[in-house]
Amino acid sequence: MDLRQLATMAAIVDEGSFGRAAARLGYTQSTVSQQIAGLEKTVGGAVFDRPGGPKPVTITPLGRVVLQYARDLLSRTDAMSAALDRFRAGEGRVDIGTFQSVTTVILPVLVQRLRAEHPDCDIRLFEEEADPPRVDDLDLVFFDGRTTGDVEHHKLLDDPYALVARRGTFPAGPVPLAALHGASMVAWPAVCDRPRVEEALARAGVAPRTVFRTTSNEAVLAMVRAGIGSAVLPRLVLDAADDTLSVHDLEPAFPPREIYLLWPAGRTHSPLAARAIEIAIEVAAAHHRRAG
Structure with missing residues (x-):
């Protein structure tokens, strides 16, 4: 089913006529008529009664059934579109594995910078002392050493x-x-x-x-x-x-112990996760320079 047809149907109900729906959507009236004809062919019956003249169109019982689900589908589509826009803007969620000393020294600066750039992002920290660390279900993981498996390693610093x-x-x-x-x-x-x-x-x-x-x-x-x-x-x-x-x-x-940043090999990062990795590398390098 074509979402454009459903959006056109909802606009006609909201505006009360094909002509006003066409103006709202930026279509010609004939385009609106064609979309409703296509929708009616798909659902197997009329969704509007068209009395003609100045009288408003009215929705049919079949149309009310279609409209109920059409509004839900359109709402979900709008929500998905908004979520994708936020994702592309870096306003999604990032899951970071960490451990105590990183949590208290490096993470505060990383989180502050990431939130300053992306105020609506969702940053979730998972602190555990597992060896090997849990990597597969996190976007990036701080760990004090290398680990085996299908994991990318980026050395951040030596910690004497x-x-x-x-x-x-x-x-x-x-x-x-x-x-x-x-x-x-x-x-x-x-x-x-x-x-x-x-x-x-x-x-x-x-x-x-x-x-x-x-x-x-x-x-x-x-x-x-x-x-x-x-x-x-x-x-x-x-x-x-x-x-x-x-x-x-x-x-x-x-x-010295070696502090690494890990993530699953071959993973395509979200914009937010990619930026978190960039900032983590910058923060660790700045800390290493100060300590040196």
Whole structure:
């Protein structure tokens, strides 16, 4: 069924005549008549009674049935057209996978810039510590490492590790790894990148005494502030450090963790998702320059 025919029918009902409907739609009256004739052929009967002369046309019982569904179809078509316009303008929805330190340092700037450019966009964040990360049903994912599968990788930055301690625990300046042997430490559980840290310490022959574990970055820092122990954390986490804490380079340094942006290989991005990726790359580069 031709939507133009349905739109013409609705206009005739609204305007009360073929002539006024033609003027509203920008058609000739003969075009309006042809469209209604085509509609009547499709539905198998007259949709209007045409008394002729000055009397208005009236809709038939069959026409009322057609009109009921025609208005719904036209409304849905208008809604789809508006949604497509918003999509092309970047006002759709973007689903972003993230994790704690990215959420607190990089995501606020990304979201602020994206909303400034597209005020009506719908940004949804999904924070989890899965390894491998969930990629297929998200538009883009921040992850601290590469992953296997049909996934595109874009490296955003290197995130060096450092020692954070209650101020006065260690002298100013770099701290040798050997100084951590037997020391009280607060740490993440064996998720995220914690195994990499503990493997690096073990290779150096260093065995700290882990006294508390938590998945919360803020909880780790709170325990360090309370003097429970020190912690080895990526620098991105330590943006939340304050003057009650001291941050030290480690000697020798650990290999940094690598922060990547991931998305399903071969995916055609929406304009909003494509812009989110561009901004994420810009924000991460700016952070890397400041940190350097």
